[in-house]
Amino acid sequence: MACARQPDHGTPARDGAPVTLTIDGARVTVPAGTSVMRAASEAGISIPKLCATDSLEAFGSCRLCLVEIEGRKGTPASCTTPVADGMVVATRTDRLASLRRGVMELYISDHPLDCLTCAANGDCELQDMAGVVGLRAVRYGMDGANHLAAEKDASNPYFTFDPSKCIVCSRCVRACEETQGTFALTIDGRGFASTVAAGMAEAFMDSECVSCGACVQACPTATLMEKSVIEKGLPEHVVETTCAYCGVGCSFRAEMQGTEVVRMVPSKDGGANEGHSCVKGRFAWGYATHADRVTTPLIRERITDPWRAVSWEEAIAFTARRFRDIQARHGRGAVGGITSSRCTNEEVFAVQKMIRAGFGVNNVDTCARVCHSPTGYGLKQTFGTSAGTQDFKSVESADVVMVIGANPTDGHPVFASRLKKRLRQGARLIVVDPRRIDLVRGPHVQADFHLQLRPGANVAFINAMAHVVVTEGLADRAFMAERCEDMDAWEAFIAEPRHAPEAVEEITGIPGADLRAAARMFATGGNAAIYYGLGVTEHSQGSTMVMGMANLAMATGNIGRPGVGVNPLRGQNNVQGSCDMGSFPHEFTGYRHVSDDTVRAQFETLWRADLDPEPGLRIPNMFDSAVAGTFKGLFVQGEDVAQSDPNTRHVHAALGALECLVVQDLFLNETAAFAHVFLPGTSFLEKDGTFTNAERRINRVRPALAPVPGKHEWQVACELATAMGYPMSYGSAAEIMDEIAALTPTFAGVSFERLDRLGSVQWPCNDAAPAGTPVMHVDGFVRGKGRFMVTEFVATEERASRFFPLILTTGRILTQYNVGAQTRRTENSRWHAEDLLDIHPHDAEQRGIRDGDRVSLASRMGATTLRARLSDRMPQGVVYTTFHHPVTGANVVTTDYSDWATNCPEYKVTAVQVALSNQPATPAEPAGAPAAE
Ligand code: SF4
Ligand code: SF4
Ligand code: SF4
Ligand code: FES
Numbered sequence: 001m002a003c004a005r006q007p008d009h010g011t012p013a014r015d016g017a018p019v020t021l022t023i024d025g026a027r028v029t030v031p032a033g034t035s036v037m038r039a040a041s042e043a044g045i046s047i048p049k050l051c052a053t054d055s056l057e058a059f060g061s062c063r064l065c066l067v068e069i070e071g072r073k074g075t076p077a078s079c080t081t082p083v084a085d086g087m088v089v090a091t092r093t094d095r096l097a098s099l100r101r102g103v104m105e106l107y108i109s110d111h112p113l114d115c116l117t118c119a120a121n122g123d124c125e126l127q128d129m130a131g132v133v134g135l136r137a138v139r140y141g142m143d144g145a146n147h148l149a150a151e152k153d154a155s156n157p158y159f160t161f162d163p164s165k166c167i168v169c170s171r172c173v174r175a176c177e178e179t180q181g182t183f184a185l186t187i188d189g190r191g192f193a194s195t196v197a198a199g200m201a202e203a204f205m206d207s208e209c210v211s212c213g214a215c216v217q218a219c220p221t222a223t224l225m226e227k228s229v230i231e232k233g234l235p236e237h238v239v240e241t242t243c244a245y246c247g248v249g250c251s252f253r254a255e256m257q258g259t260e261v262v263r264m265v266p267s268k269d270g271g272a273n274e275g276h277s278c279v280k281g282r283f284a285w286g287y288a289t290h291a292d293r294v295t296t297p298l299i300r301e302r303i304t305d306p307w308r309a310v311s312w313e314e315a316i317a318f319t320a321r322r323f324r325d326i327q328a329r330h331g332r333g334a335v336g337g338i339t340s341s342r343c344t345n346e347e348v349f350a351v352q353k354m355i356r357a358g359f360g361v362n363n364v365d366t367c368a369r370v371c372h373s374p375t376g377y378g379l380k381q382t383f384g385t386s387a388g389t390q391d392f393k394s395v396e397s398a399d400v401v402m403v404i405g406a407n408p409t410d411g412h413p414v415f416a417s418r419l420k421k422r423l424r425q426g427a428r429l430i431v432v433d434p435r436r437i438d439l440v441r442g443p444h445v446q447a448d449f450h451l452q453l454r455p456g457a458n459v460a461f462i463n464a465m466a467h468v469v470v471t472e473g474l475a476d477r478a479f480m481a482e483r484c485e486d487m488d489a490w491e492a493f494i495a496e497p498r499h500a501p502e503a504v505e506e507i508t509g510i511p512g513a514d515l516r517a518a519a520r521m522f523a524t525g526g527n528a529a530i531y532y533g534l535g536v537t538e539h540s541q542g543s544t545m546v547m548g549m550a551n552l553a554m555a556t557g558n559i560g561r562p563g564v565g566v567n568p569l570r571g572q573n574n575v576q577g578s579c580d581m582g583s584f585p586h587e588f589t590g591y592r593h594v595s596d597d598t599v600r601a602q603f604e605t606l607w608r609a610d611l612d613p614e615p616g617l618r619i620p621n622m623f624d625s626a627v628a629g630t631f632k633g634l635f636v637q638g639e640d641v642a643q644s645d646p647n648t649r650h651v652h653a654a655l656g657a658l659e660c661l662v663v664q665d666l667f668l669n670e671t672a673a674f675a676h677v678f679l680p681g682t683s684f685l686e687k688d689g690t691f692t693n694a695e696r697r698i699n700r701v702r703p704a705l706a707p708v709p710g711k712h713e714w715q716v717a718c719e720l721a722t723a724m725g726y727p728m729s730y731g732s733a734a735e736i737m738d739e740i741a742a743l744t745p746t747f748a749g750v751s752f753e754r755l756d757r758l759g760s761v762q763w764p765c766n767d768a769a770p771a772g773t774p775v776m777h778v779d780g781f782v783r784g785k786g787r788f789m790v791t792e793f794v795a796t797e798e799r800a801s802r803f804f805p806l807i808l809t810t811g812r813i814l815t816q817y818n819v820g821a822q823t824r825r826t827e828n829s830r831w832h833a834e835d836l837l838d839i840h841p842h843d844a845e846q847r848g849i850r851d852g853d854r855v856s857l858a859s860r861m862g863a864t865t866l867r868a869r870l871s872d873r874m875p876q877g878v879v880y881t882t883f884h885h886p887v888t889g890a891n892v893v894t895t896d897y898s899d900w901a902t903n904c905p906e907y908k909v910t911a912v913q914v915a916l917s918n919q920p921a922t923p924a925e926p927a928g929a930p931a932a933e
Helices: 036-041 094-108 123-132 173-181 214-218 227-232 279-283 312-330 345-357 373-382 392-397 411-424 457-473 477-483 487-494 512-524 542-555 575-580 597-607 619-628 648-657 712-722 733-743 750-758 841-846
Strands: 018-023 026-031 088-090 159-161 187-188 195-197 222-227 237-242 251-257 259-265 337-338 365-368 398-405 428-432 449-451 528-532 566-568 632-637 662-667 677-680 690-691 695-702 760-762 806-810 836-838 854-859 862-869 878-881 910-916
Touching: 018 036, 026 036, 088 528, 094 123, 123 411, 159 227, 173 214, 173 411, 187 214, 195 806, 214 222, 222 227, 227 259, 227 477, 237 695, 259 279, 312 632, 312 662, 312 677, 337 345, 337 619, 345 575, 345 632, 345 690, 345 733, 365 841, 373 566, 373 712, 392 411, 392 542, 398 411, 398 512, 428 512, 449 512, 457 487, 457 512, 457 542, 487 542, 528 542, 542 566, 542 648, 566 760, 566 854, 575 690, 597 733, 619 648, 690 733, 695 750, 733 750, 750 760
Parallel strands: 018 088, 337 365, 337 632, 398 428, 398 528, 428 449, 528 566, 632 662, 662 677, 806 878, 836 862
Antiparallel strands: 018 026, 159 222, 187 195, 237 251, 251 259, 690 695, 695 760, 806 910, 836 878, 854 862, 854 910
């Protein structure tokens, strides 16, 4: 038997004043605006339907949901009829039954009668409705005109479109418009000739479709169907879990047959996604069972030796022996570890505890160092906590949205769909990005301003925005006076004429008048929200820019309510969580400094260990120390630093100098080439724990499969710590969360039991906020008063020159994910098989480069080759590439410059030269290396 479908009330929920009506004799009270169909459904009365589903606005086309309403003529459709006070509705009468049977008879007369062999047998609403209305015979026969021979479109790698089964209910078309916002589908033709079409394209694969799966989920028949279900059959049980790709943190149902995943379906009650998904979470999960996975521990004496498969016991003993020996010879501080933003909170917590208590050092850092560490620093300085201020739903209340250095339609697609919906409702949009990203102009979305700033000019830009606000009298003085401090010095600074938009035009590249107009819109357009990405943080002034955005939000009073705020779009699934879990060398969980005696004493008491009051090494310091010969042992949890960290040559030199490098991962990655120990990791489908997304939402990750290597990753950390002489054990991941809650005020109310009960919670979750905190800083900032920080613009030392006249900036695309270790092992590579260099046609012409030519990309650090794509999305002087394929080696060219406060690398500004090349796609020197996100 197929597993149960998610509940469907037929039409969306409303939030009007209460209205009471009678349905089939029962009194029902619902909010005004609710449809009769939904009111009935909420009262347990199910009305037959086909074209209605509660994720979409009612359409009223199938005429199956007819009802009778006292005092009204005819039989109105219950999906399009709103409730009214005192209304008396009948949903079951002989007349209605006969009408519904007639409707179904017409549908079935043009539908293949192959239910028993249909892939959707048991999961088809058309089949269900035939049963519900009691259809027993079809009078019309199948001989007349019909669509039964219509050809199937199997071009998409993940789903098929079989028009012979289509009832033209338009749910797919509406899902693509309303839920996804891509508008890839239309209904072609009229009347009997009506058919669903993928726009002007012949096939789905050639259309605008981005394979989000919304139409597949909305389709009530087998017309749009996952290929995995066609191949394997319907799932029979469900495990609720969380996507492991980006920081949106979508909730999913892993729909299973025994121990095999049949499909991933977004959960309608998922707090972050509310039933929507993107192509990665929905379809690109096959890497979890890919043949490349390493499932047994491997060790070797030297990195030139072949790997030897060993038992867990031998691998743990080998590692502990090496680390102990290193510490005996070189001191305690000669070892350390890097935690992963791909792993659960519980796994990260266990690793940092192993390092602090088991290794006895604070040499722990996380991959967030290379992406969002400036967010943590900047927001803590200004607001008092290292996290975004809003939930995603907040964007539904925004009137002006400013997107800075982020490309949500590719990087955070499910959030982008929410944003586009709000924009279609009339919210205004300011895009600040050197590239013309899709949001600038798309179906029914058009940015009011595209401020095409020069890479590296962020702080000059944000200061100019604030300058306009302050000098034109647009500041929210009441908010500033009541809620903030240190504004006098900031105001005096920001009002200086050198920050005027016109004065910084040369630096920003943005016409002063445009910047001024955008600032006015931001300050006066109602609720104004900032969303930003790595185009903000991965700069030498990343932290300054974060503080600059916080200043602007405070100066305009846009903090502390829905629709406003400063919101980092986090790259990896658990970046927020890995930072929360004490992964930075200077902080315990909840961002408390290791030098704080009171906090450290709590940890020492519970952990029964002496802890170092001095901060440990950051990742770049670890690498520098390794090259200098003072750092010898490194444990790397689920990260590929040899690919993802900047200046590959230096990273490789550091890794090559280590006496013991331990890599825990799914695949033998580039870093493993330097490793002495490889410990097999678990995929998200095997993990038991929690991820924390970009809105601080703690979501449960539940194991659909047993851990393939035989152990959970937190168990491995416990065993290694124990072998190092520090006994550490837990009975379950839930116990680890209990310890996190006991030690971390913002997590005090979090437990697996509460998460299972509430679905998810956003921290802070404690006695003051037992159900979590969707919007922060409502009545006061976490640090008391919001603090204005002076944000002086300092140009990066990386400059374009005669030899390196172009600026390279990097980003990612929808179908691939970061270094591509997972997505490259799925059909997603059909959309993006190689990284390309986008270059403005004028820059290309000057160099004699044509579209598709192979070009060399050289910086002061190194060179690589890739194919060029001429693109007028680029401004002149700036080139762009993605970094999903190791062969491209984007980090061969990135520099050592980094954020002054956090050492986050300056990935987004590299001076380069581009020239025609006849070399194959191999980085010149050294090998491998896409930039991190
Ligand atoms: S998969 Fe998504 S983008 Fe493609 S047609 Fe369906 S709803 Fe539209
Ligand atoms: S493909 Fe499915 S959802 Fe779309 S019109 Fe046909 S039956 Fe309805
Ligand atoms: S938006 Fe992010 S979290 Fe959601 S399905 Fe896509 S990759 Fe996964
Ligand atoms: S469900 Fe109401 S008209 Fe189709």
